[in-house]
Amino acid sequence: MKTIITGNELLTVGFSEGKTIGLALTLIAEHFEDLAKEEILNLLKKIKSYPESFLDDDKLAPLAELIVAENNTELDDTISLNNVSKDYRIFGESYIEEGARKQMNIAMKLPVTVAGALMPDAHQGYGLPIGGVLATNNSIIPYGVGVDIGCRMALSIFDIPEKHYFGKDDKYKRELIAFTKFGAGREFRGFERADHEVMESETFQATPLLRGLHAKAWAQLGTSGGGNHFVEWGIIDFAERDEILNIDKGRYVALLTHSGSRGLGATIAGHYTKVAKQLCKLPDDAANLAYLDLNSAEGQEYWIAMNLAGDYASACHEVIHKRLTKAIGAKVLAKVENHHNFAWKETLNGEEVIVHRKGATPAAKGVMGIIPGSMTAPGFLVRGKGEVESIHSASHGAGRLMSRSKAIKNITKAEMKAVLKDHGVTLIGAGLDEAPMAYKDIHQVMAAQQDLVDVVAKFEPKMVRMADDGSRED
Numbered sequence: 001m002k003t004i005i006t007g008n009e010l011l012t013v014g015f016s017e018g019k020t021i022g023l024a025l026t027l028i029a030e031h032f033e034d035l036a037k038e039e040i041l042n043l044l045k046k047i048k049s050y051p052e053s054f055l056d057d058d059k060l061a062p063l064a065e066l067i068v069a070e071n072n073t074e075l076d077d078t079i080s081l082n083n084v085s086k087d088y089r090i091f092g093e094s095y096i097e098e099g100a101r102k103q104m105n106i107a108m109k110l111p112v113t114v115a116g117a118l119m120p121d122a123h124q125g126y127g128l129p130i131g132g133v134l135a136t137n138n139s140i141i142p143y144g145v146g147v148d149i150g151c152r153m154a155l156s157i158f159d160i161p162e163k164h165y166f167g168k169d170d171k172y173k174r175e176l177i178a179f180t181k182f183g184a185g186r187e188f189r190g191f192e193r194a195d196h197e198v199m200e201s202e203t204f205q206a207t208p209l210l211r212g213l214h215a216k217a218w219a220q221l222g223t224s225g226g227g228n229h230f231v232e233w234g235i236i237d238f239a240e241r242d243e244i245l246n247i248d249k250g251r252y253v254a255l256l257t258h259s260g261s262r263g264l265g266a267t268i269a270g271h272y273t274k275v276a277k278q279l280c281k282l283p284d285d286a287a288n289l290a291y292l293d294l295n296s297a298e299g300q301e302y303w304i305a306m307n308l309a310g311d312y313a314s315a316c317h318e319v320i321h322k323r324l325t326k327a328i329g330a331k332v333l334a335k336v337e338n339h340h341n342f343a344w345k346e347t348l349n350g351e352e353v354i355v356h357r358k359g360a361t362p363a364a365k366g367v368m369g370i371i372p373g374s375m376t377a378p379g380f381l382v383r384g385k386g387e388v389e390s391i392h393s394a395s396h397g398a399g400r401l402m403s404r405s406k407a408i409k410n411i412t413k414a415e416m417k418a419v420l421k422d423h424g425v426t427l428i429g430a431g432l433d434e435a436p437m438a439y440k441d442i443h444q445v446m447a448a449q450q451d452l453v454d455v456v457a458k459f460e461p462k463m464v465r466m467a468d469d470g471s472r473e474d
Contacts, residue, residue, distance in 0.1 A: 003028075003033050003034070003037050004033075005028050005037065005041070007025065009037075010025070012041075013048065014045060019066060020070065023066055024044055024063055027063055030059075042185075047060060048067060049270035050266070050273060051063075051065075052068060053147055055068070056403050056405050058405055078282065078283060079282055081109040081286055082109045085105045085106075085109050086109075086115070086116065088108055088115065089390065091119055091120045091390060091449055092120025092121075095120075095440070096123075096131075097123055099123075099129070100123050100124045100125075100130075100131065100132070101129075103125070103128065103132070104122075106289070107134050107144075107289055110136070110282075112136040112138070112139040112291055113134060113135070114353050115134075115135040116133060117132075117390045119359075119395040121396065121397055121398055122395075123400045125146075125358065127143030127144055128146075131395060131396070132144075133358075133360045133390065134358075135348055136353060138293065138294045140294055140343055140354055141343075141356055142272040142290070142292070144289065144358055145306060145341055145343050145358065146341040146359070147266050147269045147341075148260035148261060148341050149268060149309035149313070150261045150306075150310030150312070150314070151261070152259075152314065153256065153257070153337065153338055153339075153371075153372065153396075154314075154335070155254060155256050155336045155337070156332050156334075156335050157252050157254045157332065157336075158252060158254060158255070158325070158328075158330040158332060158333065159252070159330060160253035160328075160330055162250075165253045165462070169426065172233050172463055173426065175328060176233065176428065176463060178327070179324050180223075180224060180324075180465055181222075182225065182467040183467040184467075185263070186223050186225075187219035187223065188219060193218065193221065194222045196315040196319060198221075198315040199214070199217070199221065199315075203307075203308040204308070206301075206305075207301055207304075209267070209268070210268075210305060213267055217262070220262040220264070221316060223259075223316065224320070224467075225259050228258070229260070230257070230258050230259075230375070230464055231255070232257075232375070233254075233461075234254055234256060235251050235253060236381065236457050236458070236460075237458045238250055238456070238457045242456055246334070247333055253330070255324055255325070256370065256372065256379065259316060260313045260341065261313040264312055265313065268309055272292070272298070272302040273290070275298050276290035276291060276298075276302075277290045279298060294354070303343075306343065310339060313339065314339070321335070337370075338367070338369040339362075341357070348391060349388070355393075359397075361382075361396045363386070363387070363392055363452050364386050365385060365386030366383060366386075367392075368382070369381075369382045369383075370382070370459070371396065371397060372398070373439070374438075374442070375420070375430070375466075376419055376420060376422075377398065377441075378459060378461075379458070379459040380442075380456075381455070381456045381459065382455055383454045383456055384452070385451065385453060387451055390451075390452050393452070394449050394453045395445055395449060397439075397445075399439065400438060400439060401438060404433035407432055407435055407438035408431070408432045408433050411438065415435070416435045423436075425463070425464060427463075427466075428466070429465055429466040429467055430464070430468075
């Protein structure tokens, strides 16, 4: 039976009378009327809250574009940008798309901008480009942090030599499926739910918004979402002993995870982006860079919420790693974790600034990080060099070569299957939008940032799990 949605029901999820309701109803009838009513209304609520995330969706882009246009209507109290962009360093400049540069150029015109840099995995995003680093004066940009607040990589290195992994594919696959959940909206229920001290944080009581998100956050604790998030088994190769990690030369079984703050972070991002756009009116081409003064109540609220989302994202990884470590009966030799899509208070050239890293890895001197390639390309365990021109940052991965929609149109299932076979990688889930060919060459990216990080070890993916349908994040 086909689902019928009324205009009044759209009003209840945040739509206003006018063209958007008409277009939304048309798109529902054309593409989504076979879904349950609750699913349709939840999807439309997400589009209304952060339409920029749907601009590359083949079916929903017209509605997203209309909402963005309405949100960005020019008002009399618009804040002017500086006439000229401040200078900034681009790493891997020869193969970074023009769209990413244009976005960074606009960010460098903000009146609160102090410094910026573009990492070699950079590509066009919303507001700040992915791979963009921006230092501001006492101001926080919700979309400069991003929708998936505190998204991070976590690596556990086990006391299991490489030779003990092979021949046990069934065991590793069984445990990987048993202890992970993927996809937008996915939750653990009943006895499956995990406990973690982050859920007892008093910060959840700081605002009505956070109080209302506590139950959902608990249910999603230890899940991994959609998009490019993954949990994977692999082999990490130390070409020589690392004294700091106290790991001998050799090849070890390792677990690498990539995910963020789930529905908690997405809701926080959507709410405070709206608040920022109401308080900070910027020209159309800079609207997604609306910022909050950290001396304001709204700025402080977002800062507190952002940090809670970061702690929660870390807890999700901790739950996954503890469950899988116990499942395979391993001992952890070392664990490394680093996050992106976040903002830090740091000192740059003697001045305190707010450093936004949207898809960029912290790489201060001595700081450890993980930079993955793709599901078939190697990742790298690195140690930061503290390069000032990169604002103590490095890439957070290989970076996309194709948009999701372009990858789906240009890559076949047969091609993806062949690449996986050639590299000996077992894949559970994922869509064509995450095919290895959709990403830049990680070796090229690493070559462009030799001044930013030292490579400590190389990680080779062997078994990768992602969202079954390649779905986007909450």
